[in-house]
Amino acid sequence: xxxxxxxxxxxxxxxxxxxxxxxxxxxxxxxxxxxxxxxxxxxxxxxxxxxxxxxxxxxxxxxxxxxxxxxxxxxxxxxxxxxxxxxxxxxxxxxxxxxxxxxxxxxxxxxxxxxxxxxxxx
Numbered sequence: 362x363x364x365x366x367x368x369x370x371x372x373x374x375x376x377x378x379x380x381x382x383x384x385x386x387x388x389x390x391x392x393x394x395x396x397x398x399x400x401x402x403x404x405x406x407x408x409x410x411x412x413x414x415x416x417x418x419x420x421x422x423x424x425x426x427x428x429x430x431x432x433x434x435x436x437x438x439x440x441x442x443x444x445x446x447x448x449x450x451x452x453x454x455x456x457x458x459x460x461x462x463x464x465x466x467x468x469x470x471x472x473x474x475x476x477x478x479x480x481x482x483x
Contacts, residue, residue, distance in 0.1 A: 378406065386437040
């Protein structure tokens with residue numbers, strides 16, 4: 362990942378609602394969520410406001426949109442999010458993994474097949 366793409370990604374999630382949207386879409390997985398469902402989950406935010414945030418996240422390539430009938434369904438762009446985390450962690454710890462212990466444990470939970478019983482540490 363190029364530095365400019367990382368900057369775009371981090372800038373996009375540097376807003377509370379956009380970060381919450383990305384986290385919601387990660388949980389939703391490939392099924393994704395409609396803008397209306399996202400708005401409802403954001404404590405009833407205005408759909409126009411949610412659309413603005415989704416457009417920002419799309420421009421940063423952190424979410425993808427697809428049309429299903431009359432609805433637009435948004436989902437996390439997992440390869441891009443993975444690249445963003447990898448960019449941040451690339452030089453992590455300088456060989457001293459104790460500093461990255463929390464992240465390493467979280468990544469170790471990833472089996473590629475999330476189940477409803479998987480819990481993410483906070």
